[in-house]
Amino acid sequence: MCDPSPYADNLSDGNQFSASGFCRRCNCIHALPSGAAHAHCLELMHLFERHETIDLQPEGDPDPQLSTDYLFGPARGKMFGVLECRDKHDTPVILRAFSGQYNSIWRVSGWAPPLFDMTEFSAVNDSEEKAIKALGRKLDTLTPHSQEWLELRQKRRTMSRGLMQKLHGIYRLTNFHGQTTTLFSAYIEKGGVPTGTGDCCAPKLLHQAATMQLTPISIAEFFWGKSNRSESRHHGRFYPSCREKCQPILGHLLCGATRSGNVCK
Ligand SMILES: [Zn+2]
Ligand SMILES: [Zn+2]
Incomplete structure (x- = not known):
């Protein structure tokens, strides 16, 4: 493991369980502790500090798109996560994830992929996203709050919401019974599925582990980079x-x- 880190001691008290959620099937809460994943996160922070890239297997010149500078610019920082697993021979396997896209990239080698197929994503997203952006440019040319501006803004909102629904429809979430479901049926809260659901580190990591037939042992997630706008996330801190x-x-x-790490509380 790496040298002692200034980030080592900031996992707050309530974080004994890093990831948890109520399961309708079992009628209980499933949870994973932060366990050894916490130390693996510290190691990852150490790598970021030393190499200033998220490229885990750099060969030759580092890819500028994967530089950690991106996390300290206008896009601000993001969450990173580690899932400690065991394969069927009890060999440790460490999975890593970043939340959402990294600098407009969904898939980076060595990191957990998103919960959808990229080809399907492009087929659903690309043309509609273009149309929504074009509406945005048209909006900028109109007098704010004029009749035409209000109508166009409403149209853009409806289109964005429609696109989000369609995109949510292509997510697939596999669990450790090998059951695969959609975001809509996995999501247990009332009301709509919020934007960005399924893009955080924990869902990416657990889905990847399940599809690789690994057993998850512990999980930890930390924020790296400039604080988010609401200041609810800070550089080098752990969050459940x-x-x-x-x-x-x-x-x-x-x-x-x-x-034993995954208990019914
Ligand atoms: Zn269950
Ligand atoms: Zn999340």
Whole structure:
């Protein structure tokens, strides 16, 4: 493991369980502790500090798109996560993820992929996204709050919402019983599925582990870079899985992982 880090001691008290969610199938909460994943996160922070890239297997010149400078610019920082697993021979396997896209990239080698197929994503997203952006440019040319401006703004909102629904429809979430479901049926809260659900580190990591037939042992997530706008995330701090987007789908995703780390609370 790496040298002692200034970030080592900031996992707050309530974080004994890093990821948790209520499972409708088992009628209980499934949870994973931060365990050894915490130390693996510290190691990752150390790598970021030393190499200033998220490229885990740099060969030759580092890819400028993967530089950690991106996290300290206008886009601000993001969450990173580590899932400690065991394969069927009990060999440790460490999975890593970043939340959402990294500098407009969904897939980076060595990091957990998104919960959808990229070809399907492009087919659904690309043309509609272009149309929505064109509406935005048209809006900028109109007098704010004029009749035409208001109508166009409403049209853009409706289109964005429609696109988000369609995109949510292509997410697939596999659990440790090998059951695959959609975001809509995994999400247990009432009301709509919030934007960005399924893009955090925990869902990406658990889905990847389940599809690779690994057993998850522990999980930890930390923020790296410039604080987010609401100042709810700070550089080098650990956070449990988020309440709004992750906890409502983690019951499904954690179901069937039967090591002692994954308990019914
Ligand atoms: Zn989340
Ligand atoms: Zn369950």
